[in-house]
Amino acid sequence: MTRFSLLLIFALLAGCIFAQKDAEKIDSLNLKAEILYTTHVEKSIELSSKALSLSKSIGYQPGEAFACMNLAIANDIKGNSKVAINYFQRAIHLFQLENDLENLSYCYSQLGICYFSQYQYENADYYHQKAIDLCRKLHLEVDLANALVNQGITFTYQNKSREAAANFKQAIALYKKNNQLDGLGAAYNSLGKIYYDQKDFETAIRYFERASANFKKYDNDYNLESAYLGLANCYFDLKQFGLAKEYALKALKISREIGAKEREVFAHEVLSRIYFEEGEFKKAYQSLNEYTILSDTIFTRGKSDALAEMQAKFEVKELKLKQQAEEKNHQWELVILGTIIFIILLVSMLLFFLFRNKKRINALLEQKYLMTQANLEQKEFMMGEVHHRVKNNLQIISAILDLQSRELKDPESIQLIDASMNRINAISMIHQKLYQSENIRAVQIGPYLAELVNDLITHFKKEVNKEIFLNSQCDNLNLDIETALPIGLIVAELVMNACKYAFDNQEYPQISLSLKVRDKELVLKVADNGNGKSNIQEGTHFGAKLIRSMARKLKAEYTETNTETGLKTELVITKYKLLS
Secondary structure, X not given: OHHHHHHHHHHHHHHHHHHHHHHHHHHHHHHHHHHHOOOOHHHHHHHHHHHHHHHHHHOOHHHHHXXXXXXXHHHHHHOOHXXXXXXXHHHHHHHHHHOOHHHHHHHHHHHHHHHHXXXXXXXXXXXXXXXXXXXXXXXXXXXXXXXXXXXXXHHHHOOOHHHHHHHHHHHHHHHHHOOOHHHHHHHHHHHHHHHHHOOOHHHHHHHHHHHHHHHHHOOOHHHHHHHHHHHHHHHHHOOOHHHHHHHHHHHHHHHHHHOOHHHHHHHHHHHHHHHHHOXXXXXXXXXXXXXXXXXXXXXXXXXXXXXXXXXXXXXXXXXXXXXXXXXXXXXXXXXXXXXXXXXXXXXXXXXXXXXXXXXXXXXHHHHHHHHHHHHHHHHHHHHHHHHHHHHHHHHHHHHHHHHHXXXXXXXXXXXXHHHHHHHHHHHHHHHHHHHHOOOOOOEEHHHHXXXXXXXXXXXXXXXXXXXXXXXXXXXXXXXXXXXHHHHXXXXXXXHXXXXXXXXXXXXXXXXXXXXXXXXXXXXXXXXXXXXXXXXXXXXXXXXXXXXHHHHHHOOEEEEEEEEOOEEEEEEEEOOOOEOO
């Protein structure tokens, strides 16, 4: 028994020594990942993932918390907001267990940034305020300045310019008081945006130039790109297109070098406007095409400038991290010693092996579950990506037709191309609804038809020179694409015909749209209060043929009726598929 106890002690001591070395390795990986996430985001994710895996394997909770925090920030920079939020919430939970309040305040602020990137400004403000309160409690003035900048940026998007400016000025005072001049750039950049929104371009340029000088001095390329975009926009509005192009090209170069796709989107957008004004239409189209493709897969306009300013405000210095690591290693040694004594006194070898065996089984079950979930998510993602690519290709075709129509002189040819573009839009909108929906197999037909008809009414408004009213009464149905697409094309043709021919003598034109289930049949009704049709049997042009072809596909009975108040069209569909 004595020999057994000695062997157990030596084994545990050896395990603790190896665990301590692993802890040092984890801290090193986390430090390198933190340094890299604003310059080499993919490398940062790789290092953080290694740190997370190793921390879990030895039960090193502080290392797991820092790894989750780094993974959250890196994924947020890449635009993977949903993944980032999950990592942030895990990191916050672990820091609370560790009672690490300083890093907890950091996580609150960064989670606020992540919610900001999803337009959830109230949630963003909530977590920024939690970070501010905690920093004030701990007397962390530099961290407080960073949190004030982040909240100020959120205020600008809530139309609270006065509160935002007050935050930025408080932050500048704190940076100067603590000689933390590397933090001034973000505050200057944010003030530049406020003055730009107020059309005070000269003042905005001064602040953007201060910001860019600061970012260059401290090698902050990620935020330097944002300052360059601010200068490009200012010079564009001042019609100084040469300077605007110079800064936009600098911004594009930086965004490509650091792999920030969400920043590259808006560099292309600014360049497309500059090239258009300079008459370089081919380059303008190329930049616009790049913007369209990238923007659908990453972000939408309005969040990226501020998002760049809000990234990585709580830079932890290498010396400080080493001190923290030494303190945590000391704590770890005390925990190890207490664990050894506890195990020697209370745990038998039999229970130890049973515990390890149970842990191994649980790990295998968890791995199997995660693999199953990953396969399901991958299939859903692939389906969404197919719809996304189809929609992008249709947009490119529509853009090509638009460019072609501008070179045509024949009104009839222009009208034919215009009709084709409207039909392409009806198809494109179906795929957009599918990849934006949580259920990528079902189309919510009511909102889809309402949006489609409103787009057409807006398109024909100048031609009709009247306000056209829509009365939509559609059941809340989820249809498969094989049913929704023919219905969309039929509705598009009927609405285009009404807008072009029906309202010559009508002062208050109106289009009525209805789609309801009746006795196991789907009934579509489209009516207008216009001139009616002089001959119900007429209609041999392409649009009429398309309607009849789509009706046959749906095995539908198609009728048109002239009434005292206009033309009424009814389609009784027998072949359709409802989805849950």
